[in-house]
Amino acid sequence: MDDDMISLDAGVVTDFDDDYDELAVTTSGPPLPEGRYLDRELSWLAFNNRVLELAEDPTLPVLERANFLAIFASNLDEFFMVRVAGLKRRILTDLAVPTNVGRRPTDVLDDISIRAHELQARHADTWQNAVSPALAEAGIRIVRYSELDEADRANLREIFSQQIFPVLMPLAVDPAHPFPYISGLSLNLSVRVRNPKNGKEEFARLKVPQVLNRFIRVDQRETVTDLRFIPLEDLIANHLGDLFPGMEVVEHHVFRVTRNEDVEVDEDETENLLQALEKELLRRRFGPPIRLEITDDMDPVTLELLVRELDITEQEVYRLPAPLDLGGLFDLTRIPRPDLKYPKHVPTTAVALLPPEPNAKPDIFKAISRGDILLHHPYESFATSVQAFLEQAAADPHVLAIKQTLYRTSGDSPIVEALIDAAEAGKQVLALVEIKARFDEQANISWARKLEKAGVHVVYGLVGLKTHCKLALVIRQEKGRLKSYSHIGTGNYNPKTSRIYEDLGLLTADDQVGKDLTRLFNELSGYAIEKKFKRLLVAPLHLRKGLLKRIAVEEENARKGLPSGIQIKLNSIVDEAIIDGLYRASQAGVPIQLWVRGICALKPGQEGLSETITVRSILGRYLEHSRIFSFVNNGDPQVYIGSADMMHRNLDRRVEALVRLVDPDHLAEIDKLFALAMSDEVTSWALDQTGQWTRRVVDAEGDHLIDLQDQLMQQISRRKRPGTTR
Incomplete structure (x- = not known):
């Protein structure tokens, strides 16, 4: 599933593309030790084990435990259909199958089989002897x-x-x-x-x-x-x-x-x-x-x-x-028993999108014109932000053009309907539909044809690359000039998954972002070849190099005794070049915090290699899906959000985009988010250098630790309009 772990409606999905292409990794400095990567397949199985641990947790509502059992099963199905199938296909066709730990693929398959048998047996036992009896007690x-x-x-x-x-x-x-x-x-x-x-x-x-x-x-x-x-x-x-x-x-x-x-x-x-x-x-x-x-x-x-x-x-x-x-x-899980599920949470409208007066009509363009808006879904509503942005653009007579990428969307998508309405109203509309989005191919083909019939210009991206970036650009005529309004997100334009996927998005009227997106869309729909972007890092040409440069700056600052630090949140990290860059930064003394939901091939806490690296994972009612890259940069923070994980497919075979955040309040918000997630007071899993994940749910006194997602729900729901009393 996207980028991600699950079947779409499961709640906890994973995207499985083949990442077995050879990668030429260029490094500087003394050679790093052999055996410095964890096996990616076993790391993925460890991720699904964390899902299973949630199903085993007797403190969770019992229908949510049943849901996690279903998510585990759906995840494992997709793992076999894609990852195991890819390994077997290459073995049978005598193709070289490099692995990130240098082992024979047949040995990897053996290890997968052993671990998968263990997990499926435990999964069945959890249902038979824990969740099913608990459901029976609940009626x-x-x-x-x-x-x-x-x-x-x-x-x-x-x-x-x-x-x-x-x-x-x-x-x-x-x-x-x-x-x-x-x-x-x-x-x-x-x-x-x-x-x-x-x-x-x-x-x-x-x-x-x-x-x-x-x-x-x-x-x-x-x-x-x-x-x-x-x-x-x-x-x-x-x-x-x-x-x-x-x-x-x-x-x-x-x-x-x-x-x-x-x-x-x-x-x-x-x-x-x-x-x-x-x-x-x-x-x-x-x-x-x-x-x-x-x-x-x-x-x-x-x-x-x-x-x-x-x-x-x-x-x-x-x-x-x-x-x-x-x-x-x-x-x-569809049984109407709210007492057996997580308490209902209604997303709030982002404060920056609220009209100055309580009863006034919202104006998305006016709100964005006041300054960049950082959105955090599902705590903040997708419907009253991104969806409203595109619907207002479709209806606004001053909007001349809309350009958007579509990777995965829902079957009754108001986003697609907004694009159709805009085209029927005579606006120029470009939809870049990724018809190769795994297991959504047929749905996306259907949407592409429906959009074309309505007069939308539909393109399918660049040959050999999946278009995975989440971008929307609106061109509006204001006071005799054209103004750009942009959205860059970490998640799909999908109203359904926006209620269960945690994602970030930036709404901005910044001219430079508008120019960057205009050039990028021209590259995706035409024959332009862009070399540089100002506020974006774009794969496959620049993203890996841009991040390695930022990591190297932190390494150099640490060696000079200047402030340094790296914080990264993502779904998976496998790319050897990025991992080696982080190892070298750690050797220089850079404090590094990784917040990883799924696969992590990096070994943290290894003496002489990664002593300053900490890795945490958080799973819960929402699928942690946002990607954040934050660098201290000697006191001038460089922070990016976007669609890319640190995997070969994202960096080499996809069009991905990260956007740099510049608003000081947004930088502070990201800093607070990491401080909370990496705190010893928050429930999480910690990774050790052997690849073992250990869950902490209580402190030394036996008191339950804070649930990060519950904490964010409370904090964000308490936000008020500027100028009002908190």
């Missing part, structure tokens, strides 16, 4: 068919016959019916039946329909505080006689297949990227299997058949207790 019970009485079974039989049976499609396997295609991530029933007339046994596969609810209510008359659900596959399994009349059901078991769902399009060899990508998306469905999950009661005969027909190894088989696919727990 939400997941039951088995065998536990029900005759009245319940009669009720479910009616539901089955009317709502489920007509949708089912049993597929026999015999000489006239070859082994059927098993779609990725689908739940399936393997069924062995016997003909009572001749005693011959046959095999059939039955797909559990994904269009139906995963959990079926046993009795619709039950109140919301006393609910019983049965897994759909359990209900189907107990009505197999209806699907195979006249046959004896000998065995039935549940299984699930994960396939390679990576997409590769050679942009240099295609004349129409849209059509080529659509063809590739059709092929994705038929990628080779890379994981087989089975219930722990599956008999050897059935397992042997599946392993043979799916052509997988024993290492790729995961034997787990039912129910499989705990990603289905997302369904349960």
Whole structure:
């Protein structure tokens, strides 16, 4: 998922692109030691382990714990579909697969398998022995068919016959019916039946329909505080006689297949990227299997058949207790039980966007003209800031043009509708739609065609590069001259995820930012090649070099005894050049704080290498998603926010943009944010040099530490209009 960890609606997503390109790293000074990087794949699994720890935490509301179990499952599915699939594909095709720790890819796969088996077993155990019993105590019970009485079974039989049976499609396997295609991530029933007339046994596969609810209510008359659900596959399994009349059901078991769902399009060899990508998306469905999950009661005969027909190894088989696919727990989190969830939080409108008078109509352009506005979502509303900015631009007769990047957006996006309204009103509208955004390709293709029909100029970026930057530029005519209004963000233009993703954004009327964005959009839509930007750092040409220069300045200042320091917040850090730059800065004595949500290949606290580096991770109700790069710079702070993580893909194969913050209040706000996040009084995970993450939730006296996200909610909600009493 973006840039990020999860399935989009899960709350906790991760973007998995292949980062196995060779990287020429230039360094200065004495050579750094071998073995200075942590394995990126195992680091990602450690991240998902942190998600699992949240599900295991008995102090969290129980439906939130169920949600974290679902997030863990969704994350792991994507990890297998992309990262594990990428490793296997390169091994099978004899491509070189460099790893950031110099190990053979086959050894990496072995380690992944060992760790993934451990995590999936613990994940299932957390559901069986912790979360499911806690839900039952709260009045939400997941039951088995065998536990029900005759009245319940009669009720479910009616539901089955009317709502489920007509949708089912049993597929026999015999000489006239070859082994059927098993779609990725689908739940399936393997069924062995016997003909009572001749005693011959046959095999059939039955797909559990994904269009139906995963959990079926046993009795619709039950109140919301006393609910019983049965897994759909359990209900189907107990009505197999209806699907195979006249046959004896000998065995039935549940299984699930994960396939390679990576997409590769050679942009240099295609004349129409849209059509080529659509063809590739059709092929994705038929990628080779890379994981087989089975219930722990599956008999050897059935397992042997599946392993043979799916052509997988024993290492790729995961034997787990039912129910499989705990990603289905997302369904349960929709139960209207606010007492079992995090307290509701309503985002506030950013103070700088409030009109001077309480009942006055907001004017986004006037507010931005007063000075740069730093937004912090979801604590501050996306709808009353970024969305309102674009909607006002679409309706404003003085706006002449709108230019915007779209990487991921929601299915009913008001952002896209605003662009369509602007085009229909006669404005010049450019939408740079990234149709290669993983697992959102088809949705983005649909949006691109809808925008084109409305008269929007739609482009797909530069050949060979994903456009991942989050940019919007509005050109407005004011007093006989053109004025630029810009937005640069760390997150997607997606109203839905803006409520669960933590992100930063800058609204500015600064002429220099407007000129930078104008040149960048010209480069993305035309043939311009820009060498320099004033307030932006842009990948792939300048971002790595710009950050390495800033790191080197801190190193030099530390050697001279001048004030120095580096604070970085991001999703993942893998890039060797950046890591080595940080190591050298640490050797010079630069204090370095890294706030990393996901993968961290850097080893902190290692004597002679990284003694001054501290790494923390924070996970919670919101997905920490913003990227911040802050440098002390001898007392003249240089602070950037933007879309880029420190990974090869972001620095070499994507168009990314960071913008420098200049308002002293914004610099102070970033400083306070880091001070809070890195404080020993805040709940977080700390990374040691071996790659182990340790969670701290209580202090030495046993008192619970502060939840950073709760603290920010309270602080930001208390902000008042300028000039009013706090």
